[in-house]
Amino acid sequence: MAVATTTAPTASTSGLWSWITTVDHKRIGIMYAVSAFVFFLVGGTEALLIRLQLATPNGTLLSADAYNQLFTMHGLTMVFAVIMPIAAAYQNYFVPLQIGARDVAFPRLNAFAFWLFLFSALFLYSSFVVGGAPDGAWVGYAPLSTQLKEFIRMDYYAIGAQLLGVASLAGSVNFIATIFTMRAPGMTLLRMPVFTWMTVVTSFLLLLSLPVIGVGLWQILFDRNFGTLFYAAQAQGDPLLWQHLFWIFGHPEVYVLILPAMGIVSEILPVFSRKPLFGYAFVVFSGIAIGFLGFGVWAHHMFTAGLGPVAEAGFGLATMLIAIPTGVKIFNWIGTTWGGKLRLTTAMLFSLGFIAMFVIGGLSGVTHSIVPADTQQHDSYYIVAHFHYVLFGGAVFGYMAGIYYWFPKWTGRFLDEKLGKVQFWITFVGFNLTFAPMHILGLDGMPRRTYRYPEGLGFEFWNLLATIGSFLIALGVLLLLINLVKSYRKGAPAPADPWDGRTLEWTTSSPPPVHNFDEIPVVHHVDDFWYRKYGVDEEGRAVRVPEVTGGTVEVEVGGEDHGEAGHDIHMPSPSYFPIIAAAGVVVIGAGLTFSSTPLVGFTLLGLGVIVTLWGLMGWAGEPITKEAH
Amino acid sequence: MTVHGAAHHPPYAELHRFGLRLFIASEAFLFGVLFAARFYLLGFERAEAVNVTLGVVLTIILLTATWSSHRAAAAARAGDRGAMQGQLLLTMALGVLFLALVVVEWSAGFREFPISTPYGSIFYLITGTHSLHLLIGLFVLASLFLQARRGRLGEGDVWKVEGGVAYWQFVDVVWLFVFTILYVL
Amino acid sequence: MTTEELHVDPAERNWIVASIMLLVVFGVAVAIAGFMLGIQVPTEEQRVDPRTVAQEAPWSNPGVRELVPGEEYEVYILASRFSFVPNTFEVPVGARVTFYVTSTDVQHGFKLQDTNVNFMALPGQVSKLTTTFEEPGTYSYICTEYCGLGHAVMAGSVTVTEPGGNA
Numbered sequence: 009m010a011v012a013t014t015t016a017p018t019a020s021t022s023g024l025w026s027w028i029t030t031v032d033h034k035r036i037g038i039m040y041a042v043s044a045f046v047f048f049l050v051g052g053t054e055a056l057l058i059r060l061q062l063a064t065p066n067g068t069l070l071s072a073d074a075y076n077q078l079f080t081m082h083g084l085t086m087v088f089a090v091i092m093p094i095a096a097a098y099q100n101y102f103v104p105l106q107i108g109a110r111d112v113a114f115p116r117l118n119a120f121a122f123w124l125f126l127f128s129a130l131f132l133y134s135s136f137v138v139g140g141a142p143d144g145a146w147v148g149y150a151p152l153s154t155q156l157k158e159f160i161r162m163d164y165y166a167i168g169a170q171l172l173g174v175a176s177l178a179g180s181v182n183f184i185a186t187i188f189t190m191r192a193p194g195m196t197l198l199r200m201p202v203f204t205w206m207t208v209v210t211s212f213l214l215l216l217s218l219p220v221i222g223v224g225l226w227q228i229l230f231d232r233n234f235g236t237l238f239y240a241a242q243a244q245g246d247p248l249l250w251q252h253l254f255w256i257f258g259h260p261e262v263y264v265l266i267l268p269a270m271g272i273v274s275e276i277l278p279v280f281s282r283k284p285l286f287g288y289a290f291v292v293f294s295g296i297a298i299g300f301l302g303f304g305v306w307a308h309h310m311f312t313a314g315l316g317p318v319a320e321a322g323f324g325l326a327t328m329l330i331a332i333p334t335g336v337k338i339f340n341w342i343g344t345t346w347g348g349k350l351r352l353t354t355a356m357l358f359s360l361g362f363i364a365m366f367v368i369g370g371l372s373g374v375t376h377s378i379v380p381a382d383t384q385q386h387d388s389y390y391i392v393a394h395f396h397y398v399l400f401g402g403a404v405f406g407y408m409a410g411i412y413y414w415f416p417k418w419t420g421r422f423l424d425e426k427l428g429k430v431q432f433w434i435t436f437v438g439f440n441l442t443f444a445p446m447h448i449l450g451l452d453g454m455p456r457r458t459y460r461y462p463e464g465l466g467f468e469f470w471n472l473l474a475t476i477g478s479f480l481i482a483l484g485v486l487l488l489l490i491n492l493v494k495s496y497r498k499g500a501p502a503p504a505d506p507w508d509g510r511t512l513e514w515t516t517s518s519p520p521p522v523h524n525f526d527e528i529p530v531v532h533h534v535d536d537f538w539y540r541k542y543g544v545d546e547e548g549r550a551v552r553v554p555e556v557t558g559g560t561v562e563v564e565v566g567g568e569d570h571g572e573a574g575h576d577i578h579m580p581s582p583s584y585f586p587i588i589a590a591a592g593v594v595v596i597g598a599g600l601t602f603s604s605t606p607l608v609g610f611t612l613l614g615l616g617v618i619v620t621l622w623g624l625m626g627w628a629g630e631p632i633t634k635e636a637h
Numbered sequence: 638m639t640v641h642g643a644a645h646h647p648p649y650a651e652l653h654r655f656g657l658r659l660f661i662a663s664e665a666f667l668f669g670v671l672f673a674a675r676f677y678l679l680g681f682e683r684a685e686a687v688n689v690t691l692g693v694v695l696t697i698i699l700l701t702a703t704w705s706s707h708r709a710a711a712a713a714r715a716g717d718r719g720a721m722q723g724q725l726l727l728t729m730a731l732g733v734l735f736l737a738l739v740v741v742e743w744s745a746g747f748r749e750f751p752i753s754t755p756y757g758s759i760f761y762l763i764t765g766t767h768s769l770h771l772l773i774g775l776f777v778l779a780s781l782f783l784q785a786r787r788g789r790l791g792e793g794d795v796w797k798v799e800g801g802v803a804y805w806q807f808v809d810v811v812w813l814f815v816f817t818i819l820y821v822l
Numbered sequence: 823m824t825t826e827e828l829h830v831d832p833a834e835r836n837w838i839v840a841s842i843m844l845l846v847v848f849g850v851a852v853a854i855a856g857f858m859l860g861i862q863v864p865t866e867e868q869r870v871d872p873r874t875v876a877q878e879a880p881w882s883n884p885g886v887r888e889l890v891p892g893e894e895y896e897v898y899i900l901a902s903r904f905s906f907v908p909n910t911f912e913v914p915v916g917a918r919v920t921f922y923v924t925s926t927d928v929q930h931g932f933k934l935q936d937t938n939v940n941f942m943a944l945p946g947q948v949s950k951l952t953t954t955f956e957e958p959g960t961y962s963y964i965c966t967e968y969c970g971l972g973h974a975v976m977a978g979s980v981t982v983t984e985p986g987g988n989a
Contacts, residue, residue: 072971072972072973072974073971076970076971113652113655113656114652114653114656117656143970144968145968149928149967149968150929151927151928151929151945152928152929152968152969152970155928156970177663180659181656181659181660182656184659185652185655185656185659188655189651189652189655215659215662215663215666216662216663216666218663219663219664219669219670220666220667220670222667223667223670223671223674224670226762226766227674227762230758230762234752235751235752235753236752236753236757236758236761236762237753237754237755237758238674238678238758238759238762241871241872241944241945241946241947242871242872242873242945242946243754243755244678244679244755245678245755245758245946246677246678246946247929247944247945247946248944248947249674249677249678252677253670253674286831287831287834290834312931312940312941312942312966313941313942313944314941314942314944314947314949321852321853324852325845325848325849325852328845329845331841332838332841332842332845335837335841336834336837336838339834339837340834343831343833380938383938383939383940383941384938384940386931386940386966387933387940387966387967387968388966453933453935453936455931455933455964455965455966456968457968457973458973458974459974461974621776624776624780625780628780628784628797629780629784629789632649
């Protein structure tokens with residue numbers, strides 16, 4: 009019954025206003041993706057400037073002040089404005105499709121979360137023209153962050169990060185509610201795709217860790233502008249308190265960054281190996297274990313802070329422990345591809361690259377867990393190498409794999425595979441050329457967060473190599489951008505199920521209709537779609553079920569919503585209150601950012617409260633679905 | 638069996654109850670961190686000048702408000718719009734009284750234990766955060782009250798009242814912890 | 823088909839058991855190293871007031887204290903934006919040297935290049951670490967915790983002398 013169409017317009021779904029008021033999870037997902045990509049280019053440019061400055065000793069391209077702002081914003085951008093929103097993009101678009109739902113649990117909250125993210129990120133960037141961007145590093149250690157008083161850069165930090173956190177919190181409430189209450193009939197938790205599982209785990213991590221940094225950031229703002237003494241060592245305050253609060257959030261945060269990418273890879277590998285995921289349950293339970301354990305390792309970021317041998321031994325062991333579920337996943341991915349019929353599409357290349365690069369990054373991470381070794385590694389480029397291997401070679405590669413895998417579903421067109429493979433190899437070589445030397449630089453003693461290094465210490469060659477590599481990465485990203493633009497307009501048309509997939513999103517058209525499924529399927533297995541297409545013959549090989557033709561599938565109906573597509577299905581109505589409320593919240597944030605100038609601060613605060621109330625009251629008062637009989 | 642209406646999700650009541658519980662769990666962590674910070678920085682120290690009597694009065698006010706909010710939700714379930722509006726109004730009035738007394742307490746407090754002292758820092762942050770949540774609760778209750786007055790709350794909207802009341806009662810429970818941790822211990 | 827039961831592949835189970843056993847071995851090793859062999863990690867020694875620490879002993883007179891000639895030394899170092907005081911000093915090779923480092927303003931680090939000494943210097947707390955230089959020569963120490971504009975140039979050097987007083 010599913011019919012492949014090009015971008016399917018329904019009533020009042022074209023034009024800017026339709027995007028501003030949309031509550032459709034698919035459109036929100038696209039907006040997240042586009043925003044994340046734009047910020048990826050911005051954050052990448054910041055990285056290139058950093059690399060140009062560090063290409064030679066005693067570089068003169070950037071002043072220390074400019075450099076400090078750039079590396080701080082590079083970190084904040086990549087974490088909060090690139091990786092988190094791209095994960096949100098995928099989660100928004102695909103979780104409802106994968107669980108056989110028509111939308112998320114709270115569509116307007118979903119829209120609110122997106123607009124809040126976008127406005128907050130833009131607000132953070134506005135700092136560049138209001139006295140300068142935050143320059144206290146993305147970790148904003150106190151008391152530097154509470155004492156830096158040129159302009160209001162670190163107030164932008166405290167509020168910008170706070171707002172972005174609230175946006176993510178809204179998103180995570182939505183996903184947990186959706187996944188627990190809106191699955192198709194027959195889809196028990198252990199039949200959900202791994203990507204959906206990872207979404208629910210990361211949502212719980214965010215739900216519980218964001219309040220911690222929320223408090224920490226408030227305390228920074230208050231120490232800066234209202235005279236409190238939370239981090240003030242001279243008066244019973246404690247700089248270490250900030251480090252604890254930051255990392256109790258910060259460590260689960262890195263699992264939030266990587267688990268969705270692991271979920272994506274766990275989907276791609278089976279499809280392109282024509283084998284089911286090896287040890288599905290273990291991959292799922294390992295994800296859950298990583299989530300739990302992720303809350304117990306935070307102080308491994310503080311091994312040089314003098315916590316004492318007992319605490320440090322405990323956290324060191326817990327950090328080693330977390331390598332076990334991670335290893336389980338890796339072995340299961342390898343087990344999936346082992347003996348499979350591999351198709352080396354670009355998505356598959358990025359997924360295999362993910363495994364390899366993540367293993368390297370994970371191994372250097374395990375070396376950090378050894379406390380005495382870490383005291384030599386801490387704050388050196390060795391750490392920079394580690395986290396770029398897991399965050400770029402890991403997370404970014406995984407999300408790039410997702411682009412190639414799911415682009416046909418979003419747009420009804422394929423990305424150019426030839427160009428894609430070239431893009432992969434250039435990115436792969438460039439990435440390794442950039443970050444592998446940093447292991448050596450770190451062990452040779454080059455410290456991080458320094459805007460220049462002197463001659464004669466042996467840092468020149470590896471830094472130059474890293475800079476060359478970074479420009480190769482830039483070329484790779486440019487090729488991706490070209491591929492995206494080109495293929496969106498002129499790519500080869502893609503059917504509903506271009507890869508012979510296993511999960512439910514491939515049962516709808518490419519792109520899906522606004523209501524996702526004409527009829528909600530009933531699910532009997534994990535990888536249910538695969539089992540509708542294939543039985544097994546006497547030798548246990550997969551055999552295409554005869555009555556299936558051309559990629560369309562007879563879907564068993566869940567007993568609800570018969571009838572022609574769209575007629576009896578009420579989708580949530582568009583609304584302009586989420587964007588209003590989001591704007592109001594950001595204006596409140598702006599007011600707080602300017603709290604050192606009371607007149608400006610109070611005015612903005614008042615304005616923001618009014619706008620937020622307008623948005624929220626309107627939101628509460630309007631019906632969820634405007635009846636249109 | 639064919640079912641019309643928005644497809645394949647549980648009734649809005651269940652959905653929103655679930656979502657609210659998640660949100661409250663997150664908020665509980667927020668206050669938990671604040672309380673942990675109090676002990677981390679100060680142990681069991683407390684400023685002498687904290688007005689415990691006023692704290693008790695505030696506690697009584699909120700306990701009464703919990704009771705009246707409970708009556709409001711019960712009235713909503715019973716379909717008694719008038720009683721519900723009345724109880725909501727009473728709850729809001731108590732909330733406003735609470736905030737007014739907080740303002741009084743702070744004015745005295747700024748002299749006795751200013752914000753630039755260790756205890757002051759944590760006291761104003763915790764009570765301030767709580768009061769902010771209470772203020773938001775007042776807006777939630779006001780919104781429900783106004784919707785009821787305009788006749789927009791029907792039988793199918795009882796969950797909205799229950800949700801608003803649940804949030805209000807959460808804020809009341811948080812106060813009990815705030816009182817214990819800042820005034821008593 | 824019906825719901826799947828949890829099927830544990832033997833290879834998977836063996837791997838997990840082996841990993842957990844490895845972890846037990848590591849745990850025991852850490853306990854032995856930490857508590858029986860006394861392997862050092864930097865610890866917090868005491869609390870001070872960063873606003874007045876530079877005016878009070880012993881940091882009013884930072885530098886090297888010789889406790890037992892050739893064998894026991896203490897070095898008191900103050901870190902601030904953007905220098906170490908002292909930013910150069912001498913100790914003999916083979917002696918036990920205990921560093922006491924604190925900050926007068928924001929977080930700093932203290933890392934002796936080409937050694938395993940690296941710890942934070944935080945205002946309000948004194949970081950203490952004991953080490954022995956095995957080789958004579960000149961070692962630089964740098965700030966490793968980002969502390970602002972001058973972070974990259976915050977450094978000092980220690981000259982480790984031969985027994986008998988020659989570098």
